[in-house]
Amino acid sequence: MSRVVVAGYGPTAHRFVEALRERGFGGRITVIGEEPRPAYDRVALTSYLTGASLADLTYEVPEGVETLLGTRVTGIDRQARTVTTAGGATVPYDVLVLATGSAPFVPPVPGAEHAHVYRTIDDLDAIREASDGAAEGVVVGGGLLGLEAADALRGLGLRTHIVEMSPWLMPRQVDEGGGAVLKGHIEGLGLSVHAGAGVQEIVTDAEGRVTGLRKPDGTLLDAQIVVFSAGIRPRDELARAAGIDVGERGGVVVDAGMRTSDPAVYAIGECALAGGQVYGLVGPCNTMAEVAADRVLGGTAVFEGADLSTKLKLLGVEVAQFGAMSGALDVTYMDPVGGVYKRLFISDDARTLLGGICVGDAAPYATLRPFVGKPLPAAPADLLFTGTGAADLDLPDEAQVCSCNNVSAGAVRAAVADKGVTDVPGIKACTRAGTTCGSCVPMLKQLLERSGVELSKALCEHFTYSRAELFDIIRVRGVTTFSELIAHHGTGRGCDICKPTVASILASLHNGHVLEGERAALQDTNDAYLANIQKNGTYSVVPRIPGGEITPDKLIVIGEVARDFGLYTKITGGQRIDLFGARVEQLPQIWKRLVDAGFESGHAYGKALRTVKSCVGSTWCRYGVQDSVGLAIALELRYRGLRAPHKLKSAVSGCARECAEARSKDFGIIATEQGWNLYVGGNGGFKPRHADLFASDLSTEELVRTIDRFLMYYIRTADRLQRTAAWIESIEGGLDHVRDVIVNDSLGLCAELDAQMAHHVTTYEDEWRATIEDPEKLSRFVSFVNAPGVPDPSIVFERERDQIKPMVVTP
Amino acid sequence: MTMTLPATWTTVCDYHALLPERGVCALVGGEQVAVFRTFDGAVHAIGNLDPFSGAHVLSRGIVGTRGGEPTVASPLHKQVFSLVTGACLDEPGAAVPTYPARVVDGRVEVAARAALPEQDGPVHASGRSLVDAP
Ligand SMILES: Cc1cc2nc3c(=O)[nH]c(=O)nc-3n(C[C@H](O)[C@H](O)[C@H](O)COP(=O)(O)OP(=O)(O)OC[C@H]3O[C@@H](n4cnc5c(N)ncnc54)[C@H](O)[C@@H]3O)c2cc1C
Numbered sequence: 001m002s003r004v005v006v007a008g009y010g011p012t013a014h015r016f017v018e019a020l021r022e023r024g025f026g027g028r029i030t031v032i033g034e035e036p037r038p039a040y041d042r043v044a045l046t047s048y049l050t051g052a053s054l055a056d057l058t059y060e061v062p063e064g065v066e067t068l069l070g071t072r073v074t075g076i077d078r079q080a081r082t083v084t085t086a087g088g089a090t091v092p093y094d095v096l097v098l099a100t101g102s103a104p105f106v107p108p109v110p111g112a113e114h115a116h117v118y119r120t121i122d123d124l125d126a127i128r129e130a131s132d133g134a135a136e137g138v139v140v141g142g143g144l145l146g147l148e149a150a151d152a153l154r155g156l157g158l159r160t161h162i163v164e165m166s167p168w169l170m171p172r173q174v175d176e177g178g179g180a181v182l183k184g185h186i187e188g189l190g191l192s193v194h195a196g197a198g199v200q201e202i203v204t205d206a207e208g209r210v211t212g213l214r215k216p217d218g219t220l221l222d223a224q225i226v227v228f229s230a231g232i233r234p235r236d237e238l239a240r241a242a243g244i245d246v247g248e249r250g251g252v253v254v255d256a257g258m259r260t261s262d263p264a265v266y267a268i269g270e271c272a273l274a275g276g277q278v279y280g281l282v283g284p285c286n287t288m289a290e291v292a293a294d295r296v297l298g299g300t301a302v303f304e305g306a307d308l309s310t311k312l313k314l315l316g317v318e319v320a321q322f323g324a325m326s327g328a329l330d331v332t333y334m335d336p337v338g339g340v341y342k343r344l345f346i347s348d349d350a351r352t353l354l355g356g357i358c359v360g361d362a363a364p365y366a367t368l369r370p371f372v373g374k375p376l377p378a379a380p381a382d383l384l385f386t387g388t389g390a391a392d393l394d395l396p397d398e399a400q401v402c403s404c405n406n407v408s409a410g411a412v413r414a415a416v417a418d419k420g421v422t423d424v425p426g427i428k429a430c431t432r433a434g435t436t437c438g439s440c441v442p443m444l445k446q447l448l449e450r451s452g453v454e455l456s457k458a459l460c461e462h463f464t465y466s467r468a469e470l471f472d473i474i475r476v477r478g479v480t481t482f483s484e485l486i487a488h489h490g491t492g493r494g495c496d497i498c499k500p501t502v503a504s505i506l507a508s509l510h511n512g513h514v515l516e517g518e519r520a521a522l523q524d525t526n527d528a529y530l531a532n533i534q535k536n537g538t539y540s541v542v543p544r545i546p547g548g549e550i551t552p553d554k555l556i557v558i559g560e561v562a563r564d565f566g567l568y569t570k571i572t573g574g575q576r577i578d579l580f581g582a583r584v585e586q587l588p589q590i591w592k593r594l595v596d597a598g599f600e601s602g603h604a605y606g607k608a609l610r611t612v613k614s615c616v617g618s619t620w621c622r623y624g625v626q627d628s629v630g631l632a633i634a635l636e637l638r639y640r641g642l643r644a645p646h647k648l649k650s651a652v653s654g655c656a657r658e659c660a661e662a663r664s665k666d667f668g669i670i671a672t673e674q675g676w677n678l679y680v681g682g683n684g685g686f687k688p689r690h691a692d693l694f695a696s697d698l699s700t701e702e703l704v705r706t707i708d709r710f711l712m713y714y715i716r717t718a719d720r721l722q723r724t725a726a727w728i729e730s731i732e733g734g735l736d737h738v739r740d741v742i743v744n745d746s747l748g749l750c751a752e753l754d755a756q757m758a759h760h761v762t763t764y765e766d767e768w769r770a771t772i773e774d775p776e777k778l779s780r781f782v783s784f785v786n787a788p789g790v791p792d793p794s795i796v797f798e799r800e801r802d803q804i805k806p807m808v809v810t811p
Numbered sequence: 812m813t814m815t816l817p818a819t820w821t822t823v824c825d826y827h828a829l830l831p832e833r834g835v836c837a838l839v840g841g842e843q844v845a846v847f848r849t850f851d852g853a854v855h856a857i858g859n860l861d862p863f864s865g866a867h868v869l870s871r872g873i874v875g876t877r878g879g880e881p882t883v884a885s886p887l888h889k890q891v892f893s894l895v896t897g898a899c900l901d902e903p904g905a906a907v908p909t910y911p912a913r914v915v916d917g918r919v920e921v922a923a924r925a926a927l928p929e930q931d932g933p934v935h936a937s938g939r940s941l942v943d944a945p
Pocket residue numbers: 007008009010011012013032033034035042043044045046071072073074099100101102118119120145148235238268269270271279280281282283285312
């Protein structure tokens with residue numbers, strides 16, 4: 001297999017190597033990147049200044065891809081097919097891919113060397129450092145990136161000016177009318193806009209410190225930081241020096257297959273000049289990466305140019321532009337008071353939609369963009385208000401729905417029709433639509449709703465309701481038994497799907513013993529025997545070890561119990577100890593010993609809180625900033641026994657080094673100097689996912705309240721077996737909605753959620769202690785009802801590494 | 812209906828000891844038999860061996876109905892078996908043996924039978940005779 005070398009490790013390079021791997025490329029892949037870290041989400045760069053960590057933004061290096069980081073490629077030897085690096089290394093290639101992106105353009109004005117740019121993590125670190133002690137800043141450039149940079153300066157507490165050459169802001173996305181409305185919004189936020197102005201010089205003091213920026217008319221803007229964001233230039237210097245064709249105004253010339261004038265060299269992303277155009281948006285860059293990956297593997301994919309439509313939210317203002325920015329006819333809506341401007345361009349026969357501009361309300365964007373070049377789907381005046389529910393439109397199959405990943409309405413419909421997809425996460429997994437900027441998710445929902453698929457939410461043949469609906473029925477009607485529920489709201493006598501679900505809801509709402517009365521018959525075998533069934537019908541036993549902290553004496557008890565009952569012992573990933581091989585009739589005896597020694601159920605068998613892992617934190621670790629163990633224990637004790645739609649895991653790390661792996665948990669906490677950051681929606685397992693930042697720098701009290709509500713809202717509204725990540729993804733409005741409900745109490749639910757959690761905490765009792773104290777419950781822990789003393793003869797063990805192991809009986 | 816049964820009835824437990832919709836395991840003629848009391852009060856007996864996993868666990872499964880037929884789901888991999896015929900309703904072809912079961916004087920009795928799967932005709936749990944006792 002051949003060796004592919006990629007120069008540059010930005011988002012495009014990342015997408016390219018991912019695509020190569022996904023398509024089964026088996027050769028060697030080496031990525032050489034000048035930045036000292038793997039690729040990260042540049043689109044979300046600004047969030048680095050507002051709380052996101054580097055880890056939040058960084059992409060995972062795909063398996064099997066070699067990287068040389070902090071290494072600049074300095075030359076290409078096309079004859080020898082090698083590249084050389086700044087460190088003097090020579091790396092051979094069969095296929096070379098240039099993904100070197102672009103560099104900010106810095107106009108050659110006096111003092112420009114003292115200005116900053118806004119493109120990389122390092123740039124942001126430098127800006128952050130320089131902002132210390134600064135009061136004012138200027139951003140040169142009022143385009144998309146300039147406004148982002150201005151927002152960042154404002155966020156750092158600076159009085160911020162924006163200097164833009166053109167007569168209005170964002171000249172590439174909006175026209176003069178839109179620019180005026182946009183300016184109103186931005187000035188309303190306290191930024192000053194100097195449109196139609198250039199730069200004479202950057203003024204510095206004797207020590208070379210920036211003191212201001214002089215405009216050509218002589219006026220001086222006081223500033224201690226100047227950031228240039230006045231356009232980008234493709235980084236084509238490697239190609240240029242190697243004699244590969246570059247465009248007159250920059251960019252490595254490529255054909256429709258992303259190949260340069262040297263057939264062994266491809267160029268993709270912002271450094272490429274495709275069809276005479278350089279693309280500065282992730283969508284087209286991703287498409288180029290996919291095309292190149294296909295070509296390297298012998299495919300025939302082509303890059304057909306891309307739609308430069310954009311929709312963004314800058315400084316809280318929605319701005320969108322799609323299709324053409326002019327036309328024979330137009331309809332315009334302008335509301336200077338509300339700060340809304342919308343304009344559609346239409347062909348001279350008033351039949352075809354050519355494009356549009358939105359400022360202040362971009363709702364029509366998602367619906368109308370796919371109609372560009374197509375007959376008007378409704379009266380023009382109505383179209384100005386699409387997306388607000390006023391006009392309903394059916395998209396043609398070929399209409400592009402997701403521009404980041406180039407997915408058409410037809411492809412989404414096909415996923416629904418042929419692959420049986422029934423929800424947005426399914427569409428995302430199947431087509432990638434909606435996975436990048438997310439602005440097309442409302443469209444995906446609409447396509448689903450109109451696809452005619454009956455989205456059955458019935459739990460099983462016995463209930464036509466979803467879990468969340470059953471939860472409400474049980475809560476509102478005060479139902480306390482399964483029999484009552486199924487008699488009035490279901491049919492038949494239930495099954496292994498609805499019974500445990502109802503058991504879990506009853507447990508979440510009323511607490512009480514899971515083996516009490518009729519509830520005993522609802523439980524899965526694990527809950528019924530308060531232990532985890534294993535392949536040979538024996539059970540494993542997991543006592544709770546809150547936060548993973550345990551005294552030597554208790555450790556000894558566990559060891560003695562395991563030895564006396566001949567159990568296999570293993571330390572789990574959740575910082576506790578699992579004892580395997582217990583027969584049903586041994587469980588009460590084992591637990592008697594454990595309970596007497598002060599242990600209680602670890603609920604490893606339940607869809608419930610499992611563990612809150614912790615690192616040693618500030619008590620021992622020299623880096624720790626908070627007591628992570630103390631918090632983990634408190635949280636584990638607070639939520640122990642809480643039944644949920646799926647198991648729940650948590651962890652607490654004592655500092656940003658994250659030794660407890662909190663971000664792989666349903667709710668994870670990472671200590672900060674000021675308090676705690678809460679992350680939600682992470683999990684390991686089949687489809688690992690990092691948790692997202694939910695709230696930062698919380699006090700312990702705020703943290704606990706937030707988690708209380710998060711968990712209760714999840715328990716109330718999630719589907720059966722839906723983990724927190726999938727739940728958040730399935731909710732309309734996603735994480736923002738959840739935050740709104742929990743932090744801003746947008747549904748007025750918080751008092752109820754708080755009360756429910758308080759009920760759980762005060763009524764909690766240890767299930768195992770209650771069981772061994774109740775002869776009636778104990779009587780079920782027998783091997784044979786007519787021979788309780790006889791152990792099940794079919795359970796046999798052999799030995800391996802000095803412990804027992806089930807003997808495999810083939811059925 | 813009564814079948815010609817080669818084996819004798821074994822008393823396994825008090826009817827009271829059976830919780831509705833929860834099973835127990837009994838040793839009947841050296842075989843492990845899962846005995847269930849369904850919601851309507853009937854008793855059913857099937858083999859305790861889960862043919863999919865090779866573990867003797869069916870008595871610990873969840874009891875329910877499928878289209879009206881009483882069932883139990885294997886606690887290991889959730890395949891559902893009819894309590895009436897022993898047939899696996901998820902995997903055609905698979906089945907577990909059924910045993911006649913009845914309630915006499917408040918006691919549950921199961922008939923041990925050798926070579927059960929070879930019985931001709933569908934094997935009925937004659938114990939569907941509704942409970943006369945308690
Ligand atoms: C603040 C900001 C906000 C943005 N917002 C949006 C948005 O909302 N929507 C949108 O569509 N786009 C947005 N973009 C643009 C988007 O980030 C780019 O389109 C995307 O990053 C292009 O990826 P790339 O990999 O082609 O280039 P780059 O991201 O520039 O990556 C190229 C990498 O190659 C490295 N490199 C260059 N030369 C060499 C060499 N000789 N040897 C080794 N390494 C080298 C560079 O250091 C860099 O790491 C934004 C960009 C910025 C800066």
